[in-house]
Amino acid sequence: xLTVPYKEIRPQExxxxxxxxxxxxxxxxxxxxxQMRIAGAQPIPLSELAGRFxxxxxxxxxxxxxxxxxxxxxxxxxxxxxxxxxxGGIMAWYQAGLAYEGFAVGKLVGGxxxxxxxxxxxxxxxxxxxx
Amino acid sequence: xxxxxxxxxxxxxxxxxxxxxxxxxxxEGLLPGALRLPxxxxxxLAPLYLERDKPVLLYCxxxxxxxxxxxxxxxxxxxxxxxxxxGLPCTSPV
Numbered sequence: 001x002l003t004v005p006y007k008e009i010r011p012q013e014x015x016x017x018x019x020x021x022x023x024x025x026x027x028x029x030x031x032x033x034x035q036m037r038i039a040g041a042q043p044i045p046l047s048e049l050a051g052r053f054x055x056x057x058x059x060x061x062x063x064x065x066x067x068x069x070x071x072x073x074x075x076x077x078x079x080x081x082x083x084x085x086x087x088g089g090i091m092a093w094y095q096a097g098l099a100y101e102g103f104a105v106g107k108l109v110g111g112x113x114x115x116x117x118x119x120x121x122x123x124x125x126x127x128x129x130x131x
Numbered sequence: 132x133x134x135x136x137x138x139x140x141x142x143x144x145x146x147x148x149x150x151x152x153x154x155x156x157x158x159e160g161l162l163p164g165a166l167r168l169p170x171x172x173x174x175x176l177a178p179l180y181l182e183r184d185k186p187v188l189l190y191c192x193x194x195x196x197x198x199x200x201x202x203x204x205x206x207x208x209x210x211x212x213x214x215x216x217x218g219l220p221c222t223s224p225v
Binding site for chain 2: 032035036090091094095097103104105106107108109110111112113115116117118
């Protein structure tokens with residue numbers, strides 16, 4: 001059986017590491033990082049990782065997030081041994097209600113088909129905010 | 132950025148859910164707990180009804196007006212604004 005080169009962690013575990021000042025590396029592209037990020041995270045876009053991975057110290061825990069499974073596997077092959085991958089990325093972090101910097105703006109995808117709607121009877125005229 | 136409906140639906144209480152359709156469309160069904168702030172009056176109504184520190188989830192019939200509404204709320208300085216891609220299904224409510 002192959003050894004997993006990195007460990008998946010949930011947002012709450014990542015939060016504890018964040019509180020302990022563990023290095024967080026955001027491998028998304030700069031415009032995504034500019035819009036929203038985890039405080040203190042170091043931006044190293046996936047596209048630049050091959051040239052910049054030396055900025056990441058070896059021998060200490062590193063949390064990678066967003067499209068980071070690929071980055072984690074690549075770094076593991078370069079000899080990094082204490083890699084943690086935030087499962088679900090910054091969206092899981094956001095959904096868990098954890099603090100972030102920037103703007104949380106975007107779309108809900110996947111369609112709402114099949115989810116219950118309120119019946120029209122539930123539309124009470126007195127709640128209508130306009131006359 | 133993209134959030135999945137599957138995850139968000141079970142956390143709708145975290146959002147200020149806003150229906151930006153016009154009144155004649157409300158009978159088609161609403162998302163649970165939705166405020167009704169028609170796009171045509173959104174800029175006037177948003178400051179009265181929406182808190183800035185809670186995420187806003189906008190929806191309409193197809194996703195076009197909610198996208199427009201998203202831009203309006205961003206311009207009003209809302210830091211957390213999401214819209215429902217594809218809008219509501221055309222099927223009748225149960």
